[in-house]
Amino acid sequence: MxxxxxxxxxxxxxxxxxxxxxxxxxxxxxxxxxxxxxxxxxxxxxxxxxxxxxxxxxxxxxxxxxxxxxxxxxxxxxxxxxxxxxxxxxxxxxxxxxxxxxxxxxxxxxxxxxxxxxxxxxxxxxxxxxxxxxxxxxxxxxxxxxxxxxxxxxxxxxxxxxxxxxxxxxxxxxxxxxxxxxxxxxxxxxxxPGLVPLTFSGSDWAPYAELAGLALPVRVTTGEKKQRMAFDEDLLFTHRGLSGPAVLQISSYWQPGTSIGIDLLPQVDLRAALADAKRHSRKRLDNALAAWVPARLAEAWTRQDPLWQRALPEVPDKALDRLAEALANWRLTPSGSEGYRxxxxxxxxxxxxxxxxxxxxxxxxxxxxxxxxxxxxxxxxxxxxxxxxxxxxxxxxxxxxxx
Ligand SMILES: Cc1cc2nc3c(=O)[nH]c(=O)nc-3n(C[C@H](O)[C@H](O)[C@H](O)COP(=O)(O)OP(=O)(O)OC[C@H]3O[C@@H](n4cnc5c(N)ncnc54)[C@H](O)[C@@H]3O)c2cc1C
The missing domain is CATH 3.50.50.60 (FAD/NAD(P)-binding domain)
Structure with missing residues (x-):
């Protein structure tokens, strides 16, 4: 001994x-x-x-x-x-x-x-x-x-x-x-597990499943009132969900069963930008949106509503506002995380x-x-x-x- x-x-x-x-x-x-x-x-x-x-x-x-x-x-x-x-x-x-x-x-x-x-x-x-x-x-x-x-x-x-x-x-x-x-x-x-990628499943996630590899700066939030946390960092789409510094950071605060919020364009007033683009451009909405977010993301979002698949002048103002709101306040509930692995x-x-x-x-x-x-x-x-x-x-x- x-x-x-x-x-x-x-x-x-x-x-x-x-x-x-x-x-x-x-x-x-x-x-x-x-x-x-x-x-x-x-x-x-x-x-x-x-x-x-x-x-x-x-x-x-x-x-x-x-x-x-x-x-x-x-x-x-x-x-x-x-x-x-x-x-x-x-x-x-x-x-x-x-x-x-x-x-x-x-x-x-x-x-x-x-x-x-x-x-x-x-x-x-x-x-x-x-x-x-x-x-x-x-x-x-x-x-x-x-x-x-x-x-x-x-x-x-x-x-x-x-x-x-x-x-x-x-x-x-x-x-x-x-x-x-x-x-x-x-x-x-x-x-x-903390600082961990979050996973998503089901039909709500289907439109984004093909975006693996895509990255962009976002603001991500979770929790309410005093418990609310927000991070301005990069988001990364993965095969099973979301990662990147933004999601790793928020994952330590996220409680299973609750949602997270993502502002995909924290630096841009998209409602005003789209209204302005509608006055000056005849582009399809997905092409116009690609000025602010990656083109693959613009396509995945606009595919979700027939009104969003038109040329800009033909998209009703309310539909443009709805898109701006959806991109600024994307709420989604993770099914889980990638765990300790x-x-x-x-x-x-x-x-x-x-x-x-x-x-x-x-x-x-x-x-x-x-x-x-x-x-x-x-x-x-x-x-x-x-x-x-x-x-x-x-x-x-x-x-x-x-x-
Ligand atoms: C992929 C990855 C990247 C990271 N990058 C960073 C970074 O860049 N910056 C940062 O600040 N943090 C980072 N971290 C976190 C950081 O590594 C840990 O917080 C830090 O190592 C914790 O130090 P520790 O000494 O407490 O534990 P550890 O460094 O994990 O050391 C624990 C030790 O205990 C030993 N051990 C465990 N069980 C037993 C046992 N039963 N008997 C004997 N020995 C045992 C293990 O073998 C290990 O050597 C990262 C973590 C991971 C997984």
Missing amino acids: TEWDVVIVGAGAAGLFCAGVAGQRGLRVLLLDHSPKVAEKIRISGGGRCNFTNRLLDPAAPQTHFLGQNPHFCRSALSRYTPQDFVALVQAHGVAFHEKHKGQLFCDTSSEAIIQMLLAECGAGGVTRWQPCAVDTVVQEAGVYVLQTTQGSVRTPQLVVATGGLPIPQIGASDWGLRLAEQFGLRVVTPR KAEVMVGGVDTRDLSQQTLESKQKGLFFIGEVVDVTGWLGGYNFQWAWASGHACAQALVARG
Whole structure:
């Protein structure tokens, strides 16, 4: 049986980062993962270039970019370890990066640069890594956690769970962290897929089924009154439904059985534009509409009403108004989502009511939860990695303070 100051289960973003910080401050850290490779999600993230943080994150107002039962929970950790702190680390390691859309920072070359940086930080902290190594059981005996693993028994007074969320089970995701939380009497907010493409079926969807591959900027909304969320982003038609940043973002807020709204032309007053076009043009309506939306989309919409298949001067004003209204306020009810197979995050997780927002320690003394396994979910755009770094850092500070 080996003894450690801290054992961290899960060598992904949060686990690697926490291990490096705790190791460099003098703790004897064991980091184990049931996968043969570390950080598979970092590897595939950001299209292979890891969108590792977001410059626009506002730690003073975390609810702007994070959701969960208590969206304010993440404020303490995010304000103590900011995107600027992580950027400084990236720069110190000479990792080249660039800013894309809306404050998103990506590696210039590949996600591998971030993985190598985290491994170097672990190396500098003398962190011991065991992989592949699965944990069969965890029991607590006289204030010490005893783990039976596939590489033998280990003992530690401080156990950190960094096993991530449920998406992409084929690269190592598991519900182990959620089950462990329940084993120790902690509450779990029912998980569901987030940042996920939405699917549609039935006759309402039939006119759009052939539009796969088509993309355009839209405004997408869901929810009512105070719950209402809106995103101005690109929409992508897929074979089974809708994706693209707009739909991924709204999917984290969408409740099954409810509808979403899409404004296909948020920048244009289509009613006025069509009325004007009718005065000056003899084009067929679908051809005229193609000035503002992709031609295939214009065709798919105008096919739905015989009045919309005429030349502009022959379309009654009311029919033009109806088309403008339909494109600005397209309401549709998803039949579901592509699920954890395609989701980028898990919404829900270990209930933040049972965790300290300063240390990430649970009500169960010496048991910590960091990263995606916690009920904190970020928007698309580097926010989820920043939560992994910040929660890992807050936890490491607490581990060091305990010694
Ligand atoms: C396709 C894709 C693209 C993404 N792109 C981005 C992006 O560009 N920017 C961004 O901010 N976020 C992105 N995300 C989300 C981001 O990857 C996660 O939020 C982040 O990795 C969570 O970090 P984590 O350490 O909590 O979990 P993970 O990084 O998932 O690490 C969990 C680790 O725990 C291990 N593990 C699981 N179960 C066990 C067990 N029972 N025993 C031992 N080990 C176990 C896993 O093997 C894994 O190594 C993306 C996600 C996906 C799926």
